[in-house]
Amino acid sequence: MIECNQNPPLFHDYTKLLSQSRDQIDVKRLMNHEPGLEECELPLVDLCGLWSENEEERASCASEICKASSEWGFFQIVNHGISLELLWKMRKEQVKLFKAPFERKTASGLLDNSYRWGNQTATCPKQLSWCEAFHVPLSKISDDTCYGEFNSLRKVMQEYASAMQELAKSIARVLVANMGAQRGVWEDRCNASTCFMRLNRYPPCPVSPELFGLVPHTDSDFLTILHQDEHVGGLQLMKDSKWVAVKPNPDALVVNIGDLFQAWSNDVYKSVEHKVMVNQEVERHSIAYFLCPSYESFIGCYDEENSIYRRFTFGEYRSQIQQDVKAFGHKVGLPRFLVST
Ligand SMILES: C=C1C[C@]23C[C@@]1(O)CC[C@H]2[C@@]12CC[C@H](O)[C@@](C)(C(=O)O1)[C@H]2[C@@H]3C(=O)O
Numbered sequence: 618m619i620e621c622n623q624n625p626p627l628f629h630d631y632t633k634l635l636s637q638s639r640d641q642i643d644v645k646r647l648m649n650h651e652p653g654l655e656e657c658e659l660p661l662v663d664l665c666g667l668w669s670e671n672e673e674e675r676a677s678c679a680s681e682i683c684k685a686s687s688e689w690g691f692f693q694i695v696n697h698g699i700s701l702e703l704l705w706k707m708r709k710e711q712v713k714l715f716k717a718p719f720e721r722k723t724a725s726g727l728l729d730n731s732y733r734w735g736n737q738t739a740t741c742p743k744q745l746s747w748c749e750a751f752h753v754p755l756s757k758i759s760d761d762t763c764y765g766e767f768n769s770l771r772k773v774m775q776e777y778a779s780a781m782q783e784l785a786k787s788i789a790r791v792l793v794a795n796m797g798a799q800r801g802v803w804e805d806r807c808n809a810s811t812c813f814m815r816l817n818r819y820p821p822c823p824v825s826p827e828l829f830g831l832v833p834h835t836d837s838d839f840l841t842i843l844h845q846d847e848h849v850g851g852l853q854l855m856k857d858s859k860w861v862a863v864k865p866n867p868d869a870l871v872v873n874i875g876d877l878f879q880a881w882s883n884d885v886y887k888s889v890e891h892k893v894m895v896n897q898e899v900e901r902h903s904i905a906y907f908l909c910p911s912y913e914s915f916i917g918c919y920d921e922e923n924s925i926y927r928r929f930t931f932g933e934y935r936s937q938i939q940q941d942v943k944a945f946g947h948k949v950g951l952p953r954f955l956v957s958t
């Protein structure tokens with residue numbers, strides 16, 4: 618059983634919420650819990666092709682990226698250029714950070730006060746996330762005051778963010794070029810200070826195996842690069858209207874398309890719903906790098922005249938999400954911005 622002083626708000630609040638609602642609802646149905654859940658291997662893209670001198674190899678790799686982005690919204694990449702040493706160093710720092718006492722994580726400005734425990738706005742089990750996270754704006758990571766006693770985190774965090782920035786932009790360039798759009802105009806919108814990094818920890822969950830580690834959602838960015846736990850699975854995504862479990866691949870990073878690329882590409886690339894299920898015995902860690910533009914950036918569409926979404930800024934999009942989460946307990950996302958509504 619989880620110690621209350623180890624995970625204070627969740628254990629108490631979630632157990633209460635769950636016991637109150639068990640009598641009234643069918644929890645299994647709410648959680649989309651499927652006993653015969655399929656495990657899938659995501660399309661695997663070897664990025665060697667992207668860095669190749671050979672034009673045909675580059676074109677073939679680009680085509681795999683674009684195909685996966687429109688058919689799955691998800692793919693995994695190997696030979697991505699991020700050293701195993703950097704991935705390992707970052708994971709080590711992440712584990713150390715989460716081991717800090719709860720009070721230390723919530724207070725005193727650690728990583729720009731970006732610590733979150735689950736979701737406080739949850740009013741029913743399907744809104745619960747059994748997860749703690751630092752959702753860090755990268756504009757703050759060179760700030761000394763962010764780190765306190767976690768001195769060694771600063772250097773690794775900066776190295777990791779800048780490596781991910783380069784990788785994310787290389788993939789974004791492929792997706793942009795494939796739509797016949799100009800690279801320069803778009804590139805200026807995302808830079809080292811407009812993106813976010815989310816350090817996730819999913820503690821073992823003794824309450825129920827049917828709870829979410831992270832509730833079903835789409836990401837609100839252009840694209841995400843995820844370093845998921847090498848061995849502990851839990852990530853699931855929607856494929857052909859069914860939840861499928863993603864098999865962890867220790868050699869690969871996972872890439873997924875976010876809402877902004879879906880809007881920009883007029884639904885050619887898919888921002889696919891995904892979620893994380895809890896594990897009753899073991900903890901799980903992951904790190905997500907979100908490629909985001911500045912809040913003033915208009916997202917628009919590569920084909921302005923035929924856009925199915927109205928023009929909106931990233932700031933507008935984020936604040937609509939926050940309003941919806943407050944009002945309904947969940948994000949509505951792109952449907953809010955359809956021209957026809
Ligand atoms: C309760 C919520 C917070 C969240 C939007 C949501 O409705 C569901 C998932 C959350 C998430 C997870 C991924 C990203 O970190 C995030 C920014 C997003 O787009 O969806 C967060 C949202 C948030 O923290 O505001």
Ligand SMILES: O=C(O)CCC(=O)C(=O)O
Nearest residue numbers: 815817845852893903905
């Ligand atoms: O932990 C994972 O595997 C997924 C995390 C995620 O979806 C997110 O942080 O947006």
Ligand SMILES: [Fe+2]
Nearest residue numbers: 834835836891
């Ligand atoms: Fe996500």
